[in-house]
Amino acid sequence: MIRSTLLVVIFSGFLLGQASPNQAWGRLKTGDVAPMLQLAQVVEGPELDKINWEALKGKVVVLEFWATWCAPCIDAIPHLNELADHFKDKPVQFISIAKRDSFSRVKGLLRRKPMKGWVVLDETAKTADSYGARAIPHSAIIDKEGKFVGSFYPGRITEQVLQNILDGKPPYVSKPKPSVNTNGH
8 A cells, every 4th residue: 555655656756747837847947047058969950069058149039858769759849849930940859869779770760750840859868857857758848048847748839839939938838718798798
């Protein structure tokens, strides 16, 4: 009984952590300064020393944590590519971070399934861990000032979410409800 209760509590915490767009596993909170990018190697993109928050200042950055062996990660590539195409002329940078993967496996996958944006390796998962990316796929968005916006499942990132962040608004802005005339007119 105690063991099954503990498992339910742990699993519930896992689900809550993944569902929250405002927090990465209880560590990062909306508005926190984005943790340093500790990357091992560039597969596609600029030199490694050019991938840092100072160089990315003024851009909204979508960090996508993934791996070549992760089917849901591979399934998310077309959606993220569509977003990258939509925002190609705006200050938005997509960085796909392969968690605990190898250069040769990532390069091989990219020949079959190209990715828009930069593709880098996080061989030790230090960057993934600092963003709470324990389970993948896992996306984190950083605003133009280098502040953490939230963690998202890749499919929940829409054009509207990114446009809201570009405009300095919260990612999810609810539309005003139409007023209801209760006078019967």
